[in-house]
Amino acid sequence: DARVTQTPRHKVTEMGQEVTMRCQPILGHNTVFWYRQTMMQGLELLAYFRNRAPLDDSGMPKDRFSAEMPDATLATLKIQPSEPRDSAVYFCASGTTPTGSTEAFFGQGTRLTVV
Amino acid sequence: SQKIEQNSEALNIQEGKTATLTCNYTNYSPAYLQWYRQDPGRGPVFLLLIRENEKEKRKERLKVTFDTTLKQSLFHITASQPADSATYLCALDAGANNLFFGTGTRLTVIP
Secondary structure: OOOOEEEOOEEEEOOOOOEEEEEEOOOOOOEEEEEEEEOOOEEEEEEEEEOOEEEEOOOOOOOOEEEEEEEOOEEEEEEOOOOHHHOEEEEEEEEEOOOOOOEEEEOOOEEEEEO | OOEEEEOOOEEEEEOOOOEEEEEEEEOOOOOEEEEEEEOOOOOOEEEEEEEOOOOEEEEOOEEEEEEOOOOEEEEEEOOOOHHHOEEEEEEEEOOOOOEEEOOOEEEEEEO
16 A cells, blocks of 8 residues: 655654654655645645655745755655744655646654754 | 635534535636545545636535636535545645645534
């Protein structure tokens, strides 16, 4: 059963620490998204990749966030230094475009708490 | 500024009735519109996609309409069941294949 795998599922860290979240997209999917979900803002698009190349990361605070795809089986989202306002659930999703639009398959998310 | 609004934050409906959820957008020209379901503690799950040149799409008890003049999509669940209780999200794809989501409507189907 193909699915997007995210690690860790939960992370509690102190302000100022570096946080790295990992995502294994579904094999064969050429598009990867990173989203952040909070009660106030809903699902915000942070970055997305097509064939491992970053296409749009305009939703990401550049001074502290970075997203990469070192290879086709791994996407990472890094926050350095972390701040309490970064507390949220971070979702990775992967997909293809069989219909012209990407149908996104989401992972279970990483719940990040910065204290 | 660009906005995607799902008009009701929460909707309660009696089992067996038709639930209708609304998605309105401004300052977007989506080529596609998608609907997702999200259960607590889980990621969203894709349900349906409709193109800008399609007026209506159906899948089992689900129906989606897309009116590009009104800048609105309606999502209907007919013969609703308690198992349909979840948060439903609309997502816009302006053609670049990046997806922007609305804030969602939490649907509760009361037995």
